[in-house]
Amino acid sequence: MEGLLSTIQQALQLLLYGDAELWAIVLLSFSVSIKAISLTTPLALLLAFSLAYGNYPGVRIILAFFNSLLSVPTVVVGLFLYVLLTRQGPFGDLRLLFTQSAMVIGQMILCFPILVALGYAAIQAADVRVWETARTLGAPRWYIILTIFYEVRYGLLAAVLTGFGRVISEVGISMMVGGNIMGYTRNITTAIALETSKGEFAQGIALGFVLLSLAFLLTALLSYIQSKNGGNT
Amino acid sequence: MTEPLFVFHGIQKTFAKVEILRKVDLSLYPEKCTLITGKNGSGKTTLLKIIAGLEKPEKAEIEFSGKSHSWEKIMPDICKKIIYLHQQAFLFSSTVESNIAYGLRFNTMTREQRRKSVKKALELSGLTEFAKKQANTLSGGVQQRVAFARACILKPKVLLLDEPVSNMDRQSREHACHLMQFLKSTGTSIVITSHVPQYFDGLADMHFELVNGKLIET
């Protein structure tokens, strides 16, 4: 018991006194995940839009496909990417394995289905009069799309935050294609997973605090957005 | 009568195997107002949306500047000249001002010209006091007036009004009819649907009833 308390005390000290190593790990996590989510969002939302408004065959099948990918285990994505990126693999020449780029790519694969599925749900719920009004008032196609996105902005923001929550807290991909290299690919989750096994509890707990606070913050934001969303319709 | 702007021929539309419109013909003349009445569900909204290019008909021909074209071919060119107003006014979730300015963003006006134009439209339609208000906090009648102003500011060749005064009190209604009269005098062709034709007695030049998918002159 006493051991646990003193470890928590150490963890708080690490956090509060700005331990450089610890905050570098946090920064790296955010940098990788923000890159992944911002690279994925535009493409995923455009696909979601075309699924909601395009009248082409196969829309249902594509949606079912992305929905089934929502709960794919991260280690499976990691494994898949590892096989592609390993020296002997088809993309081995790119030398991407155990780099931040590989982590970004993996996290992009992870959040793409989330953004498509939740983005589709939001866009599809938009009043059809948004499209009709924008069109009859002479808006060009790209502006109609922006108008619809603006009308459902809270739903889209919720989709992005949910995607971010998933990628920042995943461990399987970062571990397998990142490799937990200190100062280069070690992020919050791989640090917790691997440093704990070496008996370094304080750092793990401190990083756990960061992730937990982020989870609370994201949840609070999401429920705020939902209340906004409800108030508008 | 002067030459019509557009002549629609043989508009056909079926929803779930029910024929809503059976070869409807309609000519739209400049400076004229056409009133269309008909029971609930007779297809008035559907007809207006097809004319505006928002709903796809099974078949329709459009005569325009001496030639006949299929609906699919010509709609992209002419729908810019035709504006449809919803039965239930729809405003974007922004201010009244920015709603009215919406359609002006796609022409070559300068920022200053646009501002002036919006100001004038607000004054003309008596909406100046609401300019900075969030559109979705307004009452139904005021929303209808905003939607109307947002369309008029674009000076369309054809204005399709689906139950335009249904939510308005008497004063707003008379004001709206005045604005329609003014718009008509500037050359706009107006089509109105309504369940209360008396409201448009001084305004309407032609009156049709939509019965069993056909327009019948009354």
Ligand SMILES: Nc1ncnc2c1ncn2[C@@H]1O[C@H](COP(=O)(O)OP(=O)(O)OP(=O)(O)O)[C@@H](O)[C@H]1O
């Ligand atoms: N998108 C749609 N899908 C299926 N049926 C539709 C659709 N839109 C309209 N209908 C049907 O077409 C018919 C005509 O509808 P429409 O809205 O044009 O009537 P209306 O004359 O405008 O009625 P109201 O006086 O109530 O406004 C109705 O029976 C309606 O149920």
Ligand SMILES: [Mg+2]
């Ligand atoms: Mg109707």
